[in-house]
Amino acid sequence: MTDCINELWFSANLGVPSRKARRAVRRAGLRYHGAMSNVDHRIKIMLGDITRLEVDAIVNAANSALLGGGGVDGAIHRAAGPELLAECRTVGGANAGEAKITRGYRLPARHVIHTVGPIWRGGSKNEDALLEQCYRNSLARLVENNLETIAFPAISTGVYRFPLERATRIAFATVRDVLEHQSSIKQVTFCCFSEHDLHMYERIASESATAG
Secondary structure, eight states, X not given: OEEOSSOEEOOGGGOSOOHHXXXXXXXXXXXXXXXXXXXGGGEEEEESOGGGOOSSEEEEEEXXXXXXXXXXXXXHHHHHOXXXXXXXXXTTOOOTTOEEEEEOTTSSSSEEEEEEOOOOXXXXXXXXXXXXXXXXXXXXXXXXXXXXXXEEOOTTSSTTOOOHHHHHHHHHHHHHHHHHHOTTOOEEEEEESSHHHHHHHHHHHHHXXXXX
């Protein structure tokens, strides 16, 4: 167990803590993040600003033009500076599910991986598979560029209206599957924008660890 000011992590060999242990964690003002297996200990969940993370790459939930927009897309472009937009103009856009990599410029992150999430249309337009490809292709770009750490926002759950719980389950299942087969990835961070999102990620992480 690693004791931090704002977090409490349980190492892989400790397994899932009891309800009593979880209550003790909450009373201490700490968080249980569910890092319980040789895959899950490489997954981190946090509440914060993705543009401030010092990782090899952050993922931008971009539109198909890759030229900036609202939400996390706009925040990343503002933090990275105009050089990011200039490079994005050279990469030719992307389709839903695809991912392209650029430099991070003024961001703490060395690179930005731009992926285009699907717009939710009721679930009948291949949305689940396209969202899965966002995660798989983003991780593929990470590995291809010999990078080890990455942070994801909750792709497609904002203005694209993908249901949060459904999207979170896809994110966890896909990332865990990739990590099972790709040892070069040292850490995947799910960076949540709101407490509501954080609680959803923590719940799905706990369920995933219990099932695994």
